[in-house]
Amino acid sequence: MELSRFKEYSGEHAKSILATDPASLAELADVPTLLMYEVGVSGASSAVVRLGRLANIALAGSELTFEFVPQSERCYLRRDDILRLRQELDIDRFESSRTHWAIKDGDLPPELLELATAAPPLRTVEVVAVELRSAMHRIVDSRAKVLLREMAQLPTEGFNKPWAMLPWLAHQVARPEHHVLLRTAAKTPAARSAVEKILATHAKGDHQADPSWRFALVAFLDRYGSPTEGPVLLRELNHCRTVLAGYAAGQLSVDDGTVQTIAGLLTLCATSRLVQTSLRQEVTIVLRRLLDLRSEATPWPMWSKDGQYHDDMRATAMVAVALQRLGGDKYHTEVARIVEWILGQQRPDGAFGHLGEAGEAVPDVVATTFALEALRRSALAPDISHVLERGERYLQAAQSDIGQWEASGWDTPHVTRVVLQYLHDAPTMLSQVDGFLLMARGFFQRAEDLAWEDGPNNRRLAAIATVHAVEMFLYGVFQHREDLNLSAFRSSGTETIGLRDAMRALQDALRISQPGASLKFRDQLSSLVGRRNGIIHGADEISASQLAEGMKAAKSFIDKYSYDLLKLDLLQ
Structure with missing residues (x-):
């Protein structure tokens, strides 16, 4: 030591x-000593501190x-x-x-x-x-670089x-999408802090020209915001409506990456129930227009530097996912054809290719991620686990040495978010x-559509549809959870048992493994069933607040028990 x-x-x-007095130096031999590297030094042991004492301390020239x-x-x-206890x-x-x-x-802290x-x-x-x-x-980032x-x-x-x-x-990159991946719980101090941070970033105006930020912000505020953020939420929702309306009415082309851009925005729409219901009309028109952009072949084409059209795997997979999540049953047959085409495009290494700079398809993280999601959400999923596993092995191998992914034309944080979102959602995809x-x-x-349109008759129909949704969900649980030993049918084998009896049966079954357990939201749903009966038998009216309360209970019920009992995100 100098x-x-x-x-x-x-x-x-x-x-x-x-230092010049050997007797005083000898006193240091009785002092507990911490031996540590300075911050900034790299190496396997650089962050390890040693506790002990010193011996044979001596001055040798200008060195101790x-x-x-x-x-x-x-x-x-x-x-x-050590640094945590620096004070x-x-x-x-x-x-x-x-x-x-x-x-x-002083002494070392106990x-x-x-x-x-x-x-x-x-x-x-x-x-x-x-x-x-x-x-x-910290202000100085040298430690971060070492780590x-x-x-x-x-x-x-x-x-x-x-x-x-x-x-x-x-x-490093503050984005609204991160907080779902971080599993930030709504209505918590962490969520409030996240809202304030994201809104502060939004207020700087750096993302105003990025439509994906605006769509992600609406979904974020829908999940984590409070009435305080209501005006911001409404303003940004209207902006999203304007963006989609522009795509619905404007000229679309496969030559400039527009299909990927639109499909990316639609997948963000799918992350928020508010956006889905509020922009349902615009979403429906845009989906139809995307389908019209295809040539006679199944995939969407893309224009290449070689002056030819080639299959655009990224766009095809992204639109397939958008159709699965937003298109409803009317696109079932069309989606099935697209997914079958996607299935045939997997490479031996598990990747799905995208057109590279040289004009040839190369393994691509974005195309692979969306292709895997389209396959997982398809009717083929139960029979192609080997395909999904091979694709996920490719994603694992394609990550960088600090756990990020790259793809041409996309920034690294965006690609990494897309992959992590897929990995986060994959176990619960329907x-x-x-x-x-x-x-x-x-x-x-x-x-939801009927409730959004409002009107006395639409509210009646929305209440009936909500009750049917919960009833069908319970029958699905009975069908998939054979261990519960429950049936959707009465002894005749042709007549279903109805929602109230189904809830009672499920509660009784749960109490076998969880004594004293009660079915959550049962009273609110029973109340909604009573209102539904009044609508059917007496054309009774239901107010907007009564419908909202019943639909909120139904959604909470389905969300909770679809995950608890089936590990699914049913209303995704």
Whole structure:
């Protein structure tokens, strides 16, 4: 250690320690010592701190020499724990970035000593990601750069790096879509903080020309906002309506990437029930116009530099997903044909190709991600698990050494969000097979449309459709959960049992495994059934507030039990 660095950032006790006095240097042998690298140094052990004492301290010219003797039992600490307790240890903000020998007053905090371990802390992806989260809030980003280099050197296991790095990505690029992926819960302090941060970013005006930001913002505010954000939500929703109306009425072309742009906006529409119902008319027209852009062949074409039209896998897969999520049953046959074509395009490495700069199809992360989603949501899904697994192995192999994805023409954070959204949603995607569950989804979508249009008769029909949605959902649960030993039919085998009896049967079945369990939202749904009966038998009216209350209970019921019992996002 250079003599000039001795006693930097030291306390009062250090004044009596003289480098030229062997007796005073010997006193340091009784002082607990932390040996650590300065921030900015890379290497596998750079973040490991050693606890022990010094021996054989001596002055040799302009250098102080010593031996470090580790504590016999627990001598290892994490540097992040040291920095977290910097105030208790009297460590200056810039001290950790300079090699020196500081002599501090007082003792080491007991809570720090309790964290010491017998073996060096294991440096895992998760540990480095946690430290990166702490570093990214500091003024000096040298520590973050070191951690990124360390992350790149760690082995990748599945998709552990992208998920661990997501908070860092969200900090680097503030986007509304990140908070669903981060599993931010609505109506929590974290959600409120996210709303304020996203609105502050929006107020800067940097994203005004980006329609995807405006669509994502509406979906974000629909999920996390409060009445305070109502005016912003309404203004941005109207902007989204104007954008879609422009595509509905304007000239569309396959020559300029417009199909991908529109399909991307439609997939954002699908993330918000408010957007879906409010913009249903515009969405329907745009979907139809996209279908009209195709040539006679199944895929959408794209114009290439070689002066020829080629199959546009990205656009085809993206439109297929938009049709599955927003198009309803009327596109069932058309979507099936598109998906069959997509299935035949998978490459041996599991990827789906997109036209590259050289005019040849190359493996493409965006095309692969949307193709996999289209396949997962199709009726083919139960029989093509090998195709899906092969595609996901490609995505795993295609990630960078810090857990991000790249694709030509798209910025890296956007591509990474698309892949993570797919991985997040994949387990709960509903395949497009006929049956009770799809009828439940269709009835509820129709109820939303009717409720949005409003009017006494539309409200009546919306209430009837909502009751049918819950009833079909319960029958679907009975069909898919054979372990519950429930049936949708009475003893005759032809007549269904009805919603109230179905709710009673499910509650009784749940109480076998969960004694005392009660079915959530049952009273509100029973009330809605009573109103439905009054509508059918007496043409009774139902107010907008009564309908809204019943539909809210129905949605909450389906959302809860579709995930709890089927691991599905039914109303996706």
